[in-house]
Amino acid sequence: MKYVDEYRKKDLILSVAEKLSSASKKEIVLMEVCGGHTMAIHRFGLTALLPPTIHLISGPGCPVCVSSQHFIDTAMAYSKIPDVIITTYGDLIRVPGSETSLEKERANGSNIRIVYSVLESLEIARKNPDKSVIFLGIGFETTAPLTAAAIIQAEKDKIPNFFVLSAHKVMPPVMKALVEEGVKIDGFIAPGHVSAITGTSIYNELVTVCGLGVVVSGFEPVDMMQAILMLVNQIESGVPAVEVQYQRVVHSQGNVIAQKILSDVFDLRDDTWRGLGVIPRSGLKLAEKYASFDAERKFSVEVPESTEPKGCICGSILRGLKTPLDCGLFGKKCTPSNPVGACMVSGEGTCGTYFKYRS
Amino acid sequence: MKQKESKIMLSHGSGGKMMHNLIEDLFVKHFNNSILNEQTDSAILSVSSPIAFTTDSFVIDPLFFPGGNIGKLAVCGTVNDLAVSGAEPLYISVSFIIEEGFPIADLETIVISLAEEAQKAGVLIVTGDTKVVNKGKCDKLFINTAGVGCVKNGNNSITKGLGIIPGDLIIINGSIGDHGMAIMNIRESFNFKTDLSSDCASLNHMIHEVLEKTTVKFMRDPTRGGVATVLNELAGKVKLGIEIDETALPLKSNVKAMCEILGFDPLHVANEGKVIFVVAHEFESEILEALRNSEFGRQSAVIGRVVDNHPGKVVLKNETGGRRIIDSLSGDQLPRIC
Structure with a gap:
């Protein structure tokens, strides 16, 4: 299959691995920020191909995992309002809230529907003018433009019963926050699809202020091995920079139209990340111009203070401080069928990935 | 077929004349075999060996899809459950639960598929049932089947995986x-x-x-x-x-x-x-x-x-x-x- 098979060639992967072995001298820690990267590393067994000097830690780049418990509890509260239809991407359906999950609420009679695109939510709103359709907007710069496009479409088509509960987030502030918090990181493997939208300049501050290199990487094994090699070369030569490995997709300017839509529809706000706390200007809320589509402004619900599940170390895992193997619940009380923490729910969560690809 | 109505109504499942006509014009016409045609409460079957007996329900949405429809799927699923048990599939039953308002033309297409697939597989549809439920009480059409097949000597433990060893x-x-x-x-x-x-x-x-x-x-x-x-x-x-x-x-x-x-x-x-x-x-x-x-x-x-x-x-x-x-x-x- 084009764009896939050629980036999974064993001899190519091994030849990059060989180059890495001779290039890597210092003991270093690299963070793969994105859950998609964590999954690729484990799926293709890349850690076994790295020299012992290179340590990979997983970052907070799984949108389901970092969505706050308060967000899930709010969604659950909305689902109990009469004549409300909740639409959501499938990953969220099993995330445990403080007391229950969307899946359990659906079984209790709430109208909760899984969609594959936010535009389907718009269709549902169009077909059900007597109901309020609330889309649970999660994801980073990759998915937020789609939500923004749907909101613009809803305004254009005058669909007054379409709303968004936004937990959309942006990537750079959390990366900077981790470094400032003292997590030992020598370089970042950054998600290619984020930069496909934003371009690469969003990471300049990490280089100029934190002195860390960032390589924007694709998701196939050859991509990732090459990105690691680029970071190793930067670190060994002492010249951190923002570089793009994923050149077949990412342009340094990014997708200018998507950026315009994003900045038109959303404003930055301080936002809560599960396990990490409040990070300044890291979340996206609907701008004043689109306030009528904002579920938070339209519906007021009482949401009790959220409690993190006992024994769950998702927060430390999302910071790269611990791995799922350090968690007493992992694989015992917490499994994909019965997840305790959000990192176990998503296919791209670190715990879910460790569980799936354990061997 | 001679049905006057174009849609299934509750009366088609009520046991009266409309149901009788539906059975005659649709099920008996297409499934057509001497055991079914008796239209007795139970099909009387003769089997000389141990039997495999299976049941399955089909609720697929959409009913029609590339490569088949719910009718073909019902026969294939039942036949395959018998065959992988080491049995030669012989007879199957087919029961329909139909939502009021379902197009009779679609039902006939599904019934024809059931009949054609049964013929290909070499099984007889020997008994069945029809229930019609109020609009909204089921999603268009569900099919339940049962299947019987005879198991030859030597094949009756094939589902158990006995004797599997490393290297197989x-x-x-x-x-x-x-x-x-x-x-x-x-x-x-x-x-x-x-x-x-x-x-x-x-x-x-x-x-x-x-x-x-x-x-x-x-x-x-x-x-x-x-x-x-x-x-x-x-x-x-x-x-x-x-x-x-x-x-x-x-x-x-x-x-x-x-x-x-x-x-x-x-x-x-x-x-x-x-x-x-x-x-x-x-x-x-x-x-x-x-x-x-x-x-x-x-x-x-x-x-x-x-x-x-x-x-x-x-x-x-x-x-x-x-x-x-x-x-x-x-x-x-x-x-x-x-």
Whole structure:
């Protein structure tokens, strides 16, 4: 299959691995920020191909995992309002809230529907003018433009019963926050699809202020091995920079139209990340111009203070401080069928990935 | 057919004249065989050997899909459950639960498919039932079936996987994931422009040929939950490990592409025309030859083997040399967000 098979060639992967072995001298820690990267590393067994000097830690780049418990509890509260239809991407359906999950609420009679695109939510709103359709907007710069496009479409088509509960987030502030918090990181493997939208300049501050290199990487094994090699070369030569490995997709300017839509529809706000706390200007809320589509402004619900599940170390895992193997619940009380923490729910969560690809 | 109405009404299931006409004009007309035509409360059957007896329900949405419809699927599913148990399928029952307002023309199309597939598989539809429920009380049409087949000597423990030892081969009769992804493509309105269609097929003739020519230790059809679920159940049952070679898995490029886009594992995607066989390694060429003689087995392949290591677990060796455990699914496969 084009764009896939050629980036999974064993001899190519091994030849990059060989180059890495001779290039890597210092003991270093690299963070793969994105859950998609964590999954690729484990799926293709890349850690076994790295020299012992290179340590990979997983970052907070799984949108389901970092969505706050308060967000899930709010969604659950909305689902109990009469004549409300909740639409959501499938990953969220099993995330445990403080007391229950969307899946359990659906079984209790709430109208909760899984969609594959936010535009389907718009269709549902169009077909059900007597109901309020609330889309649970999660994801980073990759998915937020789609939500923004749907909101613009809803305004254009005058669909007054379409709303968004936004937990959309942006990537750079959390990366900077981790470094400032003292997590030992020598370089970042950054998600290619984020930069496909934003371009690469969003990471300049990490280089100029934190002195860390960032390589924007694709998701196939050859991509990732090459990105690691680029970071190793930067670190060994002492010249951190923002570089793009994923050149077949990412342009340094990014997708200018998507950026315009994003900045038109959303404003930055301080936002809560599960396990990490409040990070300044890291979340996206609907701008004043689109306030009528904002579920938070339209519906007021009482949401009790959220409690993190006992024994769950998702927060430390999302910071790269611990791995799922350090968690007493992992694989015992917490499994994909019965997840305790959000990192176990998503296919791209670190715990879910460790569980799936354990061997 | 002579039905005046174009839609199913509650009266079609009430036991009166309309129901009688529906049975005559539709079911008896198309299923037509001497046992059914008696229209007795029970079909009287003669079977001289031990029997395999199965039941299944079909609630697929949409009812019509590339490669078949709910009627064809009902026959294939029932026939295959019997055939993988080492039985020669003989008789099946078909019961309909129909939502009021269902188009009679669609019902006839489904009934014709049932009849055609039964004929292909060589089974008789000998009894059935019709219920009509109020609008909204069921989703268009559900079918429940039961099936009976005779089990020849020597085949009655084939479902148990007795005598499986390390070194035995895992074989499948063709590409995986076709049915699940074909259904998903139309159900979720992805509208990927692809000629992907369900692999839905009655496999009893192919399985008969295999059992005539070689010795099979275990058979199972990897329907819901896919190949991964069948192999996990088997590994747990025989307390041995199973090792699968990813590069050997028959996988159509369009199924692979859809799975890549959605983040699905084709090993977890449903099939409706596939069987997994376990055979001793010395029978490899015999079984592959028998399978490839069938139109449903041309792409048959050895996909893995039974091993001493990791008892109870299924491990996949991937194309890049990595290894990972393949679990059963804990719920539906969910597409990734980004």
